[in-house]
Amino acid sequence: MKDEKKRGRPRAFDAKAALGKARDVFWDRGFAAASLDNLSAATNLNRPSLYGAFGDKENLYLDTLEGYRQDGMDALSEALDPSLQLRDNLARVYESALSIYLHGETAARGCFLIGTATAEAIQHERVREVLGRSLSDFDGEIEKRMRLAVESGELPEGADPQAMARLASAVMHSLAVRSRAGDSRETLEAIARSGVELICGRR
């Protein structure tokens, strides 16, 4: 499927790597403030190459958002390994999120989606669509794990898996915002810990 040799001159760059570089530019500057010159410089691609591969700026941005969403869902599924306790699952979810948001302890970038797509969501319907879908997919994946936890007795019988999942997500949304606002790793880790405690009960 993907190795059908297309004829004509082949690409001299790796589209996936270029998307990653472009994503970093959007992540730092937001969609509106990122210029095609910025993107061109970061990817080492001329504007015509960018257009040829990804379409216009909005399309390129949507592609980076979609990639981030996918990566996030993969990390989430991994963190929610049902052979572990729910409290460990949640702790892993937050830890994995923070490792992305804090980006190596130094510059805090927060969540790419919440940090940049939120701003564009009003004016750009397709951005709002990706953002909304990302949030609800995230909720849904956690909800599945919550449902298991109710069945297995990890959570009390009357607990509402959907509500619990949304609150677990809420803690992550808060980490996303706060890390971009400059909060320290210690503070964020403390919030994650107390979130786990509140949802799963004290050990």
Add this chain to the structure above:
Amino acid sequence: MKDEKKRGRPRAFDAKAALGKARDVFWDRGFAAASLDNLSAATNLNRPSLYGAFGDKENLYLDTLEGYRQDGMDALSEALDPSLQLRDNLARVYESALSIYLHGETAARGCFLIGTATAEAIQHERVREVLGRSLSDFDGEIEKRMRLAVESGELPEGADPQAMARLASAVMHSLAVRSRAGDSRETLEAIARSGVELICGRR
């Protein structure tokens, strides 16, 4: 203090009203995508008047952020009336937030700070500062109420007021993001309700 008649030609506009109009533009479009033409049209002010009154675009934006922060703190203090139960306090906080975020049921704008300042926080240090201060002031105000609740026995003795306050804020951060992502009022109200339940216990 404020009525010292300055000489020279007096202003033909109400600066506070103009700030409100400018804030609406930033709220919809974000800082970077809002042009001075947009702002000038919305406020009915020429660009030189805007510059004279508020300085450059970033300064104007910072002023609108600061005003929003103030309004938010006022609304928060009012909602946290300590003669009511903590659970009613929180419910009022979320209700008041949603009334702003949803803006009359139709167009969901979310939170002005979280929806727009987050995007600029990396590149603009002064924006990050206002955002960080807003978040921590909010936490602090709720924490005061939580401390009272522990003293009065509304919360169990061992409860950590700071942690509880940050989690209460987290629910609001999530409402802020989700409303801008297009979630329905019903969904958001359900999340607010289960947040109150989780923090204050079932009735």
Add this chain to the structure above:
DNA sequence: GAACTTCTGTACTGTTTCGCATAAAATAAC
């Protein structure tokens, strides 16, 4: 090897951007 197809680099276009220079208008102080 010839023909065809696709990609890359340069350079361009027309628009939009922010911020300001300049001059006229409106008030206060004298």
Add this chain to the structure above:
DNA sequence: GTTATTTTATGCGAAACAGTACAGAAGTTC
């Protein structure tokens, strides 16, 4: 009324912007 001071309106200007035309380069297919 005159002068000083501040605000308005028009409109400029230099830079940045997104997107593309075009020509040459680098492959594939036959």
